[in-house]
Amino acid sequence: MTWAPHVTVATVVEHDGRFLFVYEESDGRQVYNQPAGHLEPGETLIEAAVRETLEETRWQVRPTALLGIGLYTAPANGVTYLRHTFAAEALEEQTNRALDEGIIEPCWLSREELLAREDQWRSPMVLEAVDEYLSGQRYPLELFRPHQ
Template structure:
């Protein structure tokens, strides 16, 4: 069942890097990313923040539990001259040490940990993933700040800032 997302989309993707410096990547079973390595990703749902959405998406697609450390990028584009397609890209750290990957078979055909060299040299990485793997991302991330209240008048149930230190 395809959901009507309107004409403005907000997606999230997680760059999850393990203790060996390998990136968690997936091959989707659908769309333009079918059969090529990409990041665990999906859409923000009603009632969740973008950083909550990426933790959920990584877990759903790979079974890997993680936490967001920072924001490292934002991809934006317009599809067919009418759909604003936006994606926040978060830097994430696995939280449970050595975890076994368990894919969401309805959306993912494969998932594994690959080194930056393997990603760049594979010829099977998405354009975005290959571009990101070619740069030192960790030093350019915006860091997360929790526990901020911009004022009760706004009635936020969840609020976080991402900024340079």
Template sequence: MADSSTPAEIWRPHVTVACVVADGERYLMVEEAVHGQLAWNQPAGHLEDGETLADAALRETLEETGWTVELQHLIGVHQWRSTEHGDAVIRFSFAARAVSHDPQRPLDADIRRATWLTRAEIAALGERLRSPMILQSIDLWLAGRRLPLDALSHLPEGGAP
């Protein structure tokens, strides 16, 4: 038990967002450098302070792929302990529709490329997938999981209850 003069250590998982962007049977994926190794992921990243989950998903997708997308649904919220760094991760997965692409836009420094792959091609990447949440979110989307975006809410700082 913590001393009453010292605040207890508070557990803080990483809060991340990701987008399943489908084009027919293909999905937008990124190849990225992670600790000197190449790994595959959906457009994804961390929620920044003051940002809504939806805004984070839109920003990360644009920064990692050059694609502007429109969020359509929440697919799910996933809890996982990363094998990469050992910390807990809470991931909000969204379904999004590709709107436009800027091939001249510089991508985040760790991104090697963005490309479209089928589910079979993604599954074949095996250990090169950054997390099991990649296939899980695609499979939930394929199974028809469509949660309304308004299931998430954001209260602005200082907002009245």
């Protein structure tokens, strides 16, 4: 058996002290997460972050920096995720778009509002990503370059 982590992306989108989250169904629970999802064949990590954010929140975004790369093994199923978290700027909400299946609604929450919902985080990475953003941690997008 070959082990391979699931390659995922997430975006931290902040506006006026509030962060864009998705409230979604996951494994029979309703949870909060950053807009996030899996890398698909043929796309870059940055393209995946833009696509996932649009599909889950209706927001068109522009990634501005990499916040970090994390490795997380979900205790419920043992799956390991290699998560690339980006800071992104909100550009435009496309209100006529349908949300991905399983998404209840997008929402904007402050860090304090997120803390009050700790029992509903999809994983500990949810707060970690916000705190990475608030700490000013940023890495240039030029770290990602396609193979020539």
